[in-house]
Amino acid sequence: MPSKKLNSATPFCKVCFKAFSAPGWRSLFGEDVPLCEECFRKMSPKMRFFKVDQFEGRSLYLYEEEIRTLLYQFKGCADIELAPIFLAYQAPILRWAYRGYTLVPAPSFAAKNEARGFNHVELMFASLHLPFLHAIEKLDDVKQADLHWRDRQKIGEHLHYVDGISVQGKKILFVDDLLTTGATAKACCSLLKAHGAKRVKILVMGYTPKKRAQEEDREKPV
Amino acid sequence: MGLEERFICPRCGNEDPKYIGMRNGRPYCRKCISFIGTKAARLPSNPKTVELNLHYSLSSEQKTLSKKIIANYLAGVDTLVYAVCGAGKTELSYGVISEALRLGHQVGFALPRRDVVIELYWRIKEAFPQNKVVAVYGEHTYALEGDIIILTTHQLYRYPSYFDLLVMDEIDAFPFKGNEVLISMYRASLRGHCVMMSATPSSEILREFHSPQHDVVELRTRFHKHPIPVPFVILKPKTLQIPFLLSKLRQYRLLNKPCFIFAPTIASCEELYSLISLFAKGGNYVHSKRNGRENIIADFKKGEYRYLVTTSVLERGVTIKALQVIVTSADDQKIYTSSTLIQIAGRAGRKMDAPDGEVIFLAEKPTEAIQNAIKEIEFCNTFL
Numbered sequence: 001m002p003s004k005k006l007n008s009a010t011p012f013c014k015v016c017f018k019a020f021s022a023p024g025w026r027s028l029f030g031e032d033v034p035l036c037e038e039c040f041r042k043m044s045p046k047m048r049f050f051k052v053d054q055f056e057g058r059s060l061y062l063y064e065e066e067i068r069t070l071l072y073q074f075k076g077c078a079d080i081e082l083a084p085i086f087l088a089y090q091a092p093i094l095r096w097a098y099r100g101y102t103l104v105p106a107p108s109f110a111a112k113n114e115a116r117g118f119n120h121v122e123l124m125f126a127s128l129h130l131p132f133l134h135a136i137e138k139l140d141d142v143k144q145a146d147l148h149w150r151d152r153q154k155i156g157e158h159l160h161y162v163d164g165i166s167v168q169g170k171k172i173l174f175v176d177d178l179l180t181t182g183a184t185a186k187a188c189c190s191l192l193k194a195h196g197a198k199r200v201k202i203l204v205m206g207y208t209p210k211k212r213a214q215e216e217d218r219e220k221p222v
Numbered sequence: 223m224g225l226e227e228r229f230i231c232p233r234c235g236n237e238d239p240k241y242i243g244m245r246n247g248r249p250y251c252r253k254c255i256s257f258i259g260t261k262a263a264r265l266p267s268n269p270k271t272v273e274l275n276l277h278y279s280l281s282s283e284q285k286t287l288s289k290k291i292i293a294n295y296l297a298g299v300d301t302l303v304y305a306v307c308g309a310g311k312t313e314l315s316y317g318v319i320s321e322a323l324r325l326g327h328q329v330g331f332a333l334p335r336r337d338v339v340i341e342l343y344w345r346i347k348e349a350f351p352q353n354k355v356v357a358v359y360g361e362h363t364y365a366l367e368g369d370i371i372i373l374t375t376h377q378l379y380r381y382p383s384y385f386d387l388l389v390m391d392e393i394d395a396f397p398f399k400g401n402e403v404l405i406s407m408y409r410a411s412l413r414g415h416c417v418m419m420s421a422t423p424s425s426e427i428l429r430e431f432h433s434p435q436h437d438v439v440e441l442r443t444r445f446h447k448h449p450i451p452v453p454f455v456i457l458k459p460k461t462l463q464i465p466f467l468l469s470k471l472r473q474y475r476l477l478n479k480p481c482f483i484f485a486p487t488i489a490s491c492e493e494l495y496s497l498i499s500l501f502a503k504g505g506n507y508v509h510s511k512r513n514g515r516e517n518i519i520a521d522f523k524k525g526e527y528r529y530l531v532t533t534s535v536l537e538r539g540v541t542i543k544a545l546q547v548i549v550t551s552a553d554d555q556k557i558y559t560s561s562t563l564i565q566i567a568g569r570a571g572r573k574m575d576a577p578d579g580e581v582i583f584l585a586e587k588p589t590e591a592i593q594n595a596i597k598e599i600e601f602c603n604t605f606l
Binding site: 012017073076077078079080081117118 | 240241243244245246252255256258
């Protein structure tokens with residue numbers, strides 16, 4: 001039945017569930033965009049470049065209300081269908097910018113991934129079509145978001161380089177969903193560099209402006 | 223594909239393939255996915271001692287209606303209470319709540335808005351001093367079980383097949399109105415019978431309750447037997463509305479009366495406040511995104527502010543003595559439907575010792591919604 005097939009193929013936004021009026025230019029290359037432009041703009045996309053120690057980094061969104069709820073729905077409620085929306089519009093640029101790189105996702109506690117049923121960081125960045133290397137693992141269940149700045153810097157104690165995986169001479173892109181103080185990114189990148197990576201860069205989804213990170217910090221118990 | 227088409231969500235009844243996702247080869251519903259959390263444990267159903275503590279007595283009309291609701295509940299009939307704003311709908315339900323508690327039934331009281339839940343919590347706690355009353359709303363879910371559970375409609379998913387008596391107020395309000403997920407959760411949480419209350423029920427609800435096993439009780443007058451304030455419509459171009467508003471605020475300040483100023487959107491609310499706060503001191507603004515709005519509203523009730531610029535978050539369930547109401551851009555048809563305008567007008571003159579108040583609709587042109595709202599209020603006033 002051709003009519004039914006056509007109907008089911010009508011692209012719709014994964015966030016607001018509205019149908020697209022016109023398919024974008026990327027459909028010419030056989031690529032589906034799972035997010036409408038209106039929802040994309042609501043997520044406050046703003047590419048930022050920053051440096052954590054000597055490592056260059058790039059963030060894609062300001063970490064505000066809309067992306068916070070979407071990330072929560074994706075991670076906390078295990079809404080796996082949301083995975084491709086985060087890079088829906090930036091993927092072509094990023095694929096070009098990071099050609100030849102190998103992705104190292106931020107380590108998450110293994111038991112947590114099992115409970116969720118998937119590794120959220122890996123799925124989010126899957127649309128870059130770059131190879132993954134799980135070079136770093138987290139052995140304890142530490143949640144950075146609950147910690148104070150000073151305690152966050154100690155994250156390195158919980159991170160371990162996985163033996164038997166080689167990053168020697170490779171160009172590595174460290175990916176994570178959020179960057180607040182940069183403690184995790186710093187610890188991971190130094191580990192990768194120490195194990196012989198040729199170049200290490202950071203790519204994160206949300207970036208908390210420094211001022212707000214400090215404000216939120218003040219409210220937490222020391 | 224075949225699996226996807228056949229999947230029906232066991233919780234919200236959704237079968238639209240658009241809302242169905244696949245996780246590790248298994249379909250799941252994306253429509254009600256954000257409703258995850260701990261479920262309430264069931265308490266043993268022992269009869270409870272009830273002592274109703276009211277500082278006032280119900281009017282004779284309220285008493286007969288209250289008895290009728292109790293009789294309906296015991297006969298297993300769902301009741302719709304169709305009563306004007308300020309008629310004392312909440313008090314009408316006290317009778318059936320205490321009856322159900324005496325029988326050892328589980329009682330719930332659901333509302334769409336969290337501000338109203340908080341306010342109602344204190345009122346019910348005061349009225350039922352012997353029973354355990356809990357309030358359950360977003361970010362306040364520490365205690366889920368009690369004799370009387372007051373909750374937002376968003377929290378109903380925690381109580382599947384739980385309530386013997388579920389009282390629902392403001393059923394025609396956003397976000398409950400027309401939200402299929404919430405409506406199916408309400409149906410799933412109900413084990414016994416419900417009492418619905420509204421001042422402006424939609425025609426669908428009225429049709430549903432004009433059927434067997436359903437009953438409608440009507441109350442067209444306020445408990446203090448004073449007429450509902452009829453709104454004045456003032457037609458002025460936008461630029462001239464502000465000076466008028468300021469002169470009215472000045473007038474209310476001299477009379478020492480608090481005032482609500484309604485704005486249609488969050489942006490226009492902030493804009494309006496930043497403009498009039500230059501000329502009229504001692505005000506504040508609230509909308510659904512404002513942090514700490516509970517404190518601002520509590521301070522307003524204490525009389526710390528002279529006026530409050532608000533969006534339609536405060537259109538329902540708020541009772542403040544001697545309140546005056548001004549609605550700006552009342553001709554915004556998207557926001558101000560006639561039921562919203564009736565609710566807003568119903569904020570004025572709700573107390574026995576201050577049964578009067580002024581309601582002003584500021585508009586550029588008269589709309590159908592404004593005219594219908596005024597007609598409805600005048601119609602109710604003819605019952606006096």
